[in-house]
Amino acid sequence: MEETISLKELFHTLKKRLTLILSVTILAVMISGIVSYFFLTPIYQTSTQILVNQAKDEQSVYSAGEVQTNLQLINTYNVIIKSAAILELVKEDLKLDMTTVALNQKITVQSEQNSQVVNISVQDEDPKRAADIANTTAEVFQKEIVDIMNVNNVTILAKAEVGENQAPVKPQPLLNIAIALVVGFMAGVGLAFLLEYLDNTIKNEEDIEKTIGLPVLGVIAQMDDTAENGSRSDRKTRLRGETVGS
Structure with a gap:
């Protein structure tokens, strides 16, 4: 059972930090491509x-x-x-x-x-x-x-000869980009789990149970502004009616 919960938490963390993981991966690929095509000297x-x-x-x-x-x-x-x-x-x-x-x-x-x-x-x-x-x-x-x-x-x-339109042996941009893709994805996943580990804020009742080790007996529902405004309007209408009737 614990393994199932841990696996669910694992996928939950990946889903929660998916934007971060994709951002780190794309950034690594872009940097690798720019460096390979524009900064490294062909050999x-x-x-x-x-x-x-x-x-x-x-x-x-x-x-x-x-x-x-x-x-x-x-x-x-x-x-x-x-x-x-x-x-x-x-x-x-x-x-x-x-x-x-x-x-x-x-x-x-x-x-x-x-x-x-x-x-x-x-x-x-x-x-x-x-x-x-x-x-x-x-x-x-x-x-x-x-x-x-x-x-x-x-x-x-x-004898050595220079070929027509001879391609350089390095750098190899596609290989560098592929490596950057893998490394960037791994770095993104690692950063996601690190942030999740360092995040000790309480967000829901499950976090409360884990923190204090006691079951949650009740939850106060959060009332939105629409419902709150509606209840205030009802109270004002009732008060007016009582005043007029008196």
């Missing part, structure tokens, strides 16, 4: 691919051991690509006005499991600059790895 992403292999003669045949060695070297190459030795040269070639740390944060190096292909992805506010950074990084790495590790086993498979 574009381009990527290039390089292949790590062994330099061999045309008649040579790859062995499983050599492929495994290449796979183990990829982790080392991933670190070298984002090293200061490579990025400083990239900055000089492109005349970038940023620190090496900032350039490092724009570059992401990934390789698929058991694959000799390495993806170099770059995110930047300018899609063309992102493509230039990706391509230059791959070219500098291909050139410098010969001196760094005394190997010549890097091939550029695909």
